[in-house]
Amino acid sequence: NAGVTQTPKFQVLKTGQSMTLQCAQDMNHEYMSWYRQDPGMGLRLIHYSVGAGITDQGEVPNGYNVSRSTTEDFPLRLLSAAPSQTSVYFCASFPSGGVINEQFFGPGTRLTVL
Amino acid sequence: GQQLNQSPQSMFIQEGEDVSMNCTSSSIFNTWLWYKQDPGEGPVLLIALYKAGELTSNGRLTAQFGTTRKDSFLNISASIPSDVGIYFCAGEDYGGSQGNLIFGKGTKLSVKP
Numbered sequence: 001n002a003g004v005t006q007t008p009k010f011q012v013l014k015t016g017q018s019m020t021l022q023c024a025q026d027m028n029h030e031y032m033s034w035y036r037q038d039p040g041m042g043l044r045l046i047h048y049s050v051g052a053g054i055t056d057q058g059e060v061p062n063g064y065n066v067s068r069s070t071t072e073d074f075p076l077r078l079l080s081a082a083p084s085q086t087s088v089y090f091c092a093s094f095p096s097g098g099v100i101n102e103q104f105f106g107p108g109t110r111l112t113v114l
Numbered sequence: 115g116q117q118l119n120q121s122p123q124s125m126f127i128q129e130g131e132d133v134s135m136n137c138t139s140s141s142i143f144n145t146w147l148w149y150k151q152d153p154g155e156g157p158v159l160l161i162a163l164y165k166a167g168e169l170t171s172n173g174r175l176t177a178q179f180g181t182t183r184k185d186s187f188l189n190i191s192a193s194i195p196s197d198v199g200i201y202f203c204a205g206e207d208y209g210g211s212q213g214n215l216i217f218g219k220g221t222k223l224s225v226k227p
Contacts, residue, residue: 004156033214042118042202042217043157058214090156105156 004106013081021076023091030096032074036087081113120218135221136187143205146186151200
């Protein structure tokens with residue numbers, strides 16, 4: 001198993017550009033989520049999904065869109081990047097109905113918006 | 115929204131010393147978790163706590179779920195250089211969706227050999 005993979009590892013955008021951060025897992029986990037981590041802060045939940053076709057907002061959803069067309073993939077879209085979205089983004093997954101200690105985090109995508 | 119207060123923010127200790135850090139919350143959590151994050155990596159789960167009063171160990175690490183369900187602590191005994199990193203507490207609130215975590219701001223641990 002590759003676990004949770006994220007691409008790209010690093011990205012620089014200009015204000016107003018759009019892009020998609022990719023997240024994939026090969027563990028057949030139903031639950032997937034996106035967090036952002038800012039300097040000196042813990043992780044904050046952006047969006048999550050409890051299964052294919054189902055998504056919901058977390059604590060800081062503004063400026064981000066998600067979709068879940070397959071169990072494996074959960075992309076995060078920035079429609080019009082802003083400097084406030086400069087952050088490290090982590091994707092996580094775990095089996096729905098499982099215990100939280102089966103949650104795995106990806107290695108992160110470091111995004112800079114100029 | 116819910117907030118976790120984690121302290122201390124940072125610690126500088128000598129190798130071999132014991133370490134203690136804690137988290138407090140303004141509201142009740144059903145699960146407390148402790149993660150370690152190395153530079154450039156995602157968080158890795160160290161210990162998960164599921165019941166108030168629960169005391170759990172993982173090698174040199176010991177964590178407890180407070181009886182009020184609003185706090186938790188993590189102890190590291192006999193620290194070694196590879197303990198360096200940022201430690202996060204997180205709470206899971208079943209009032210939200212299972213798996214949604216609230217994170218503390220982290221404790222940065224530095225160990226002098």
